Amino acid sequence: MKSLTSRKAQQEQAPRVSKENNDNSRNYYQQTKHRSASIASYTRLDAMSEPKVIIVTGGSKGIGLAVVQDLLKASHKVVLVARTPVSELAKDYPGxxxxxxxxMTVSDTAHRAVELALISYGKLDAVVVNHGVLTPITRLADASIEDWKSHYDVNVFSALSIVKEAIPHLRATKGKIIFVSSGAAIxxxxxxGAYxxxxxxxxxxCRHVAVEEPDITAVAVSxxxxxxxxxxxxxxxxQGVMSDKEYADFVSAFEEGQLNKPxxxxxxxxxxxxDAKSDLSGKYVAWNGPEVAEYRE
Structure with a gap:
């Protein structure tokens, strides 16, 4: 295995993309070097605009935190649901x-999150379902049914719970539900297996929301x-439970600086x-795929 010290040198070059992504990623980010104006310029509120209200689950780190930061920079309102709050955000974005x-697996969390959005900001425009876990990393023959049930409580049932709670309010605002999916889904x-x-x-x-709720746009994003x-x-x-080839590929992607930044x-x-368009509803898309090219501009 290559030394971890090679990672820094690799990261100073143009971003490289793992096999789970397509080559659009490298081409796009070589052409677009100044991301700082991205979400803010795209959705910056003018004097007549009203900020949107978005619930983001798992919003204290990683992709979720980056989503929250983008929305706040664009002057929108966020209810951040996570086991650990990010106190700096309240200081940087008061109100x-x-x-x-x-x-999220506690039975009343979804209700409390939606209620908090309504009490704090008076409406709900979108939910980003970002929370999730990877473990157990176990082959089927060795799997614990109880572990799988616990996994589904986090990744599926708590996600369904927040969707169910949000739907009546998203109908009123013609809102959005964005599911953070994975290439492992396909x-x-x-x-x-569990993940x-x-x-x-x-x-x-996501597909069922699309066919059952015509006034709500639902998109799953890898x-x-x-x-x-x-x-x-x-x-x-x-190591030792994944295939040797797949495990080595993931480790190599990290060591060579090929992982996407959140x-x-x-x-x-x-x-x-x-602003997801209604014709995207029910679709599973790659973040760097052609269907969402306009959202990367």
Whole structure:
């Protein structure tokens, strides 16, 4: 395996993209070097505009935090749901962010999150379903049914709970639901049965929202391989249970600086939560795919 010290040198070059992404990513970011004006310029409120109100689950780190930051920079209002609040955001964006420190698997968390949005800001325009777990990383023959049930409680049932709570209010605002999915929803990786199937279930929930709720736009987005705690967990726990080739590929992507920065897919997810077009409803898209090219501009 290549030394981790090579990572810094690789990151100073133009971003490279893992196999889970397509080559559009490298081409796009070579052409677009100044992301600082991205979400803010795209959705910056003018004097006559009203800020939108978005719930972001799992918003204290990684992709979720990057989504929250993009929305706040664009002057929108956010209810951030996570087990650990981010106190700096309240200082930097007074009056724009409200925290709910809670576990999404607790039965009343979804209701409290929606209620908090309504009490704090008077409406709800979108939900970004970002929370999730990777473990157990276990092959099917060795799987614990109880572990799978716990996994589905996080990745599926708590996601369904926030969707169910939000739907009546999103009908009123013709709102959006953005699901943070995964390439594992459509490609099987050894020992990822729980994670991949749970993300496939999210994609199915997204499609059902689309056919059942014509006034709500629901989109599932694959963020690709992102440099987050989940990737770190994979590297720590995947050896010996994943296939040797797949495990080595993920480790190599990290060592060679090929992982996406959280800010890259977050830009697309944030914009979709604000302005996703209705013809995207029910679709599963890659963050750097052609269907969402306009949301990367």
């Amino acid at each position: 724009q962010v409200t925290f709910l420190a809670a576990d 490609k099987a990786y050894a020992a990822w 991949g199937s749970s993300k496939a279930a999210l994609n199915s929930i 963020p690709g391989r992102v440099d987050t705690d989940m990737q770190k967990e994979l590297r720590e726990k995947g 800010e890259w897919p977050a830009q697309v997810i944030a914009k979709l939560s604000l």
